[in-house]
Amino acid sequence: xxxxxxxxxxxxxxxxxxxxxxxxxxxxxxxxxxxxxxxxxxxxxxxxxxxxxxxxxxxxxxxxxxxxxxxxxxxxxxxxxxxxxxxxxxxxxxxxxxxxxxxxxxxxxxx
Amino acid sequence: xxxxxxxxxxxxxxxxxxxxxxxxxxxxxxxxxxxxxxxxxxxxxxxxxxxxxxxxxxxxxxxxxxxxxxxxxxxxxxxxxxxxxxxxxxxxxxxxxxxxxxxxxxxxxxxxxx
Numbered sequence: 001x002x003x004x005x006x007x008x009x010x011x012x013x014x015x016x017x018x019x020x021x022x023x024x025x026x027x028x029x030x031x032x033x034x035x036x037x038x039x040x041x042x043x044x045x046x047x048x049x050x051x052x053x054x055x056x057x058x059x060x061x062x063x064x065x066x067x068x069x070x071x072x073x074x075x076x077x078x079x080x081x082x083x084x085x086x087x088x089x090x091x092x093x094x095x096x097x098x099x100x101x102x103x104x105x106x107x108x109x110x111x
Numbered sequence: 112x113x114x115x116x117x118x119x120x121x122x123x124x125x126x127x128x129x130x131x132x133x134x135x136x137x138x139x140x141x142x143x144x145x146x147x148x149x150x151x152x153x154x155x156x157x158x159x160x161x162x163x164x165x166x167x168x169x170x171x172x173x174x175x176x177x178x179x180x181x182x183x184x185x186x187x188x189x190x191x192x193x194x195x196x197x198x199x200x201x202x203x204x205x206x207x208x209x210x211x212x213x214x215x216x217x218x219x220x221x222x223x224x225x
Contacts, residue, residue, distance in 0.1 A: 006153075009151070031212075033211070033212075033213065041218075042201055042216040042217060042218055042219055043154065043201070043203075043214075043216050044216070045211070045213035045214065045215070047211075048211035048212065048213065088153060088154065092212060094167075096207050096212060097142065097159065097161045097167075097207065098144065098156055098159050098169065099144075099156070099214060100156070100170075101146075101153045101154040101155075102153060103151065103152065103153040104153050
């Protein structure tokens with residue numbers, strides 16, 4: 001089945017530093033979604049990308065879909081303590097019926 | 112709207128015991144899902160129901176059964192719990208024909224099997 005590798009697994013940053021997580025696939029993806037899970041919480045949808053080279057922004061968050069549609073990234077500018085959590089990429093499979101999740105990147109932000 | 116609700120929030124079982132995790136959504140979504148989340152493993156799909164009346168296996172279905180009771184409710188049953196089933200279980204729902212096909216998750220059930 002469709003597999004996506006996510007790196008890094010963990011990232012510690014000082015507040016105000018930037019953060020990037022990457023999602024890679026060996027096959028071409030039709031789409032990619034990003035979710036955030038706060039500690040002790042449940043995943044919450046952030047965004048979906050479907051077009052080659054697509055870039056979307058949400059305040060300090062920038063999401064990119066690679067030109068070949070085999071990779072994606074999430075970049076956070078000037079991290080804040082509210083950014084703490086685990087960020088997952090996910091791909092729609094099974095004819096759009098189900099999601100396959102990456103293993104996630106856990107972000108910790110220190111003051 | 113409550114979104115996706117799950118009961119119970121916490122459960123401790125002994126090996127061999129059975130239990131049913133309940134999930135309900137009030138967003139009129141067609142599709143519902145059960146995931147388990149283990150440290151460092153991300154979310155793995157156990158079973159899903161693309162529409163009322165259908166269920167399909169996901170990545171890790173062994174040891175579980177599901178019932179799509181109606182459009183709102185999707186339950187997960189452990190017939191004979193094992194320590195390997197200690198995990199956090201999330202239910203989710205989505206409408207694949209609307210919006211970005213995003214999934215909405217419940218708060219989770221934290222299950223420990225001794």
